[in-house]
Amino acid sequence: MTIQIGDRIPEVVLKYVADGIQAIDTPTLFEDRKVVLFAVPGAFTPTCSERHLPGFVEHFDAFRKRGIEVACMAVNDPFVMQAWGESQHVPKGLRMLSDGNGDFARALGLEMDASGYGMGLRSKRFALYAEDAIVRALFVEAPGEFRVSSAEHVLAHLPD
Numbered sequence: 001m002t003i004q005i006g007d008r009i010p011e012v013v014l015k016y017v018a019d020g021i022q023a024i025d026t027p028t029l030f031e032d033r034k035v036v037l038f039a040v041p042g043a044f045t046p047t048c049s050e051r052h053l054p055g056f057v058e059h060f061d062a063f064r065k066r067g068i069e070v071a072c073m074a075v076n077d078p079f080v081m082q083a084w085g086e087s088q089h090v091p092k093g094l095r096m097l098s099d100g101n102g103d104f105a106r107a108l109g110l111e112m113d114a115s116g117y118g119m120g121l122r123s124k125r126f127a128l129y130a131e132d133a134i135v136r137a138l139f140v141e142a143p144g145e146f147r148v149s150s151a152e153h154v155l156a157h158l159p160d
Contacts (some may be wrong), residue, residue: 002109055151
């Protein structure tokens with residue numbers, strides 16, 4: 001079942017690189033804070049690299065001014081996420097998170113089968129806004145689209 005507005009973020013462990021591979025569980029990531037998490041089908045893929053991540057890099061300060069942390073997630077390994085972040089000049093504080101086995105995408109009910117493209121299980125393209133680990137806004141893209149999960153759209157539709 002797909003996560004809904006008002007649901008609690010499921011407990012899953014994600015990975016990132018900082019002096020080696022590190023783990024962060026979703027309660028640590030989401031509790032007692034405001035977070036926008038956006039997910040992409042794959043690091044270094046065209047729409048993700050040309051539009052999705054760059055939009056959040058460009059508008060990172062606007063989120064921070066509202067007291068909102070920003071995280072990017074993909075079903076890629078932590079080293080790929082680190083390299084992608086470096087290639088995209090991701091600002092310090094924008095977390096590049098690996099859901100390497102797709103556990104979080106599945107727990108959210110937002111996984112997709114990209115086997116036809118040789119990519120296996122991936123995350124759908126989406127963005128969510130959570131306060132204290134409760135989903136307050138959810139923006140899931142239709143297959144092949146990029147509109148509602150953009151940084152601009154998310155910023156314009158965040159609750160006051």
